[in-house]
Amino acid sequence: MQTINTFSAWGFAGLLAGLALLNAPPAFALDAPTGKPILVITGDITETNDKDTAKFDRAMLEKLGMVKIETKTPWYDGVMTFEGVPLDKLMAVVGAKGHTVQALALNDYSTNIPIDDFAKFHTILALKRNGEYMPVRDKGPLFVVYPYDSNPDLQSQTYYSRSAWQVSRFIIK
Numbered sequence: 001m002q003t004i005n006t007f008s009a010w011g012f013a014g015l016l017a018g019l020a021l022l023n024a025p026p027a028f029a030l031d032a033p034t035g036k037p038i039l040v041i042t043g044d045i046t047e048t049n050d051k052d053t054a055k056f057d058r059a060m061l062e063k064l065g066m067v068k069i070e071t072k073t074p075w076y077d078g079v080m081t082f083e084g085v086p087l088d089k090l091m092a093v094v095g096a097k098g099h100t101v102q103a104l105a106l107n108d109y110s111t112n113i114p115i116d117d118f119a120k121f122h123t124i125l126a127l128k129r130n131g132e133y134m135p136v137r138d139k140g141p142l143f144v145v146y147p148y149d150s151n152p153d154l155q156s157q158t159y160y161s162r163s164a165w166q167v168s169r170f171i172i173k
Contacts, residue, residue: 032050036057039169040053040170041094041171042170044096046095048094058141065086069124069126070149071146081131082126082145083128084142086122086123088118088119091115099114100115100173101114101170101173103144106167109165117162121147122150123146124144125145129143142165143164143165143166144167146159
């Protein structure tokens, strides 16, 4: 009988704790940008910081953690070093529920990218090339970059066309 009472007490305490968690704010909250937003994400996402939108300034993106890719591209001579946010991580941060990202650029270019590409190929949203922030006139401020040298399949028009530069918006579908 004592064991049942102890269990009941613990069960009741567990129930109360569970109810408290249901009413608690989410464990992750997307902060609002303090600088000028350079990326806006809309569509099928669960985490937002401005109505139904997730906005990021440069500092917010860098805070997510930067990685480097060294690769040749059809747009530059020789091997380039790109630094940026892993796109699979960015999709997790915004709670992307779709299967496709429509990338929209400042120059009105638009391309659709399967979200599966991000983890499969370690695709990044680059902010820097060879240690310098990329200006708008040279594919900045954001550039979708695949590690083209890591897989011969990536050295094709399919993946080059998904490599949007001057990215300003993602729509998750």
